[in-house]
Amino acid sequence: DGGITQSPKYLFRKEGQNVTLSCEQNLNHDAMYWYRQDPGQGLRLIYYSQIVNDFQKGDIAEGYSVSREKKESFPLTVTSAQKNPTAFYLCASSIDRGSNQPQHFGDGTRLSIL
Amino acid sequence: AQSVTQLDSHVSVSEGTPVLLRCNYSSSYSPSLFWYVQHPNKGLQLLLKYTSAATLVKGINGFEAEFKKSETSFHLTKPSAHMSDAAEYFCVVSWGGGYQKVTFGTGTKLQVIP
Numbered sequence: 001d002g003g004i005t006q007s008p009k010y011l012f013r014k015e016g017q018n019v020t021l022s023c024e025q026n027l028n029h030d031a032m033y034w035y036r037q038d039p040g041q042g043l044r045l046i047y048y049s050q051i052v053n054d055f056q057k058g059d060i061a062e063g064y065s066v067s068r069e070k071k072e073s074f075p076l077t078v079t080s081a082q083k084n085p086t087a088f089y090l091c092a093s094s095i096d097r098g099s100n101q102p103q104h105f106g107d108g109t110r111l112s113i114l
Numbered sequence: 115a116q117s118v119t120q121l122d123s124h125v126s127v128s129e130g131t132p133v134l135l136r137c138n139y140s141s142s143y144s145p146s147l148f149w150y151v152q153h154p155n156k157g158l159q160l161l162l163k164y165t166s167a168a169t170l171v172k173g174i175n176g177f178e179a180e181f182k183k184s185e186t187s188f189h190l191t192k193p194s195a196h197m198s199d200a201a202e203y204f205c206v207v208s209w210g211g212g213y214q215k216v217t218f219g220t221g222t223k224l225q226v227i228p
Contacts, residue, residue: 105157
């Protein structure tokens with residue numbers, strides 16, 4: 001079955017440490033997204049990518065970085081500059097960035113501070 | 115500005131009774147509208163979408179939603195709640211033609227009482 005795989009499911013970060021969250025899709029989708037979910041706030045867009053080797057900042061990109069070297073992969077790095085990284089991170093993809101295209105989501109990575 | 119408001123943060127129903135989750139949107143453009151469901155520690159799953167075709171949209175698991183332009187609403191309904199429907203539900207508005215902008219509602223937690 002096609003889908004999106006996020007790993008790890010749980011991740012812990014120490015002070016001053018960068019951590020990388022993995023997102024892989026086998027849906028052959030062009031567009032990929034990273035969201036942060038905090039209780040009561042819905043989902044907020046961190047970064048998105050429309051095509052390989054291209055990505056754009058979303059609404060809350062500070063303290064995060066991404067790469068899109070392959071169509072199926074869109075890893076997110078949470079850097080030490082992100083002072084409040086504890087959250088549930090969701091990766092999504094869509095066929096393209098057309099407004100009528102639904103997004104398909106992975107099962108998320110929960111990041112906590114040690 | 116585009117926005118989406120989920121009018122209830124929590125809804126509680128008895129098993130076998132109807133479900134109504136309310137969503138109002140604001141958009142200067144012709145929007146696409148979606149409902150997603152999220153079970154604990156999982157990603158979001160698409161329930162249904164409206165993309166300017168029929169105003170009554172049927173989705174998975176017996177859910178449906180009606181697009182009412184005059185009321186700027188897209189409420190989600192189900193005739194009879196099942197225990198497995200207990201989850202969080204997100205209303206999402208998307209617009210922009212070939213350039214997708216997406217706004218998520220803050221979610222409604224549905225509790226189903228046996």
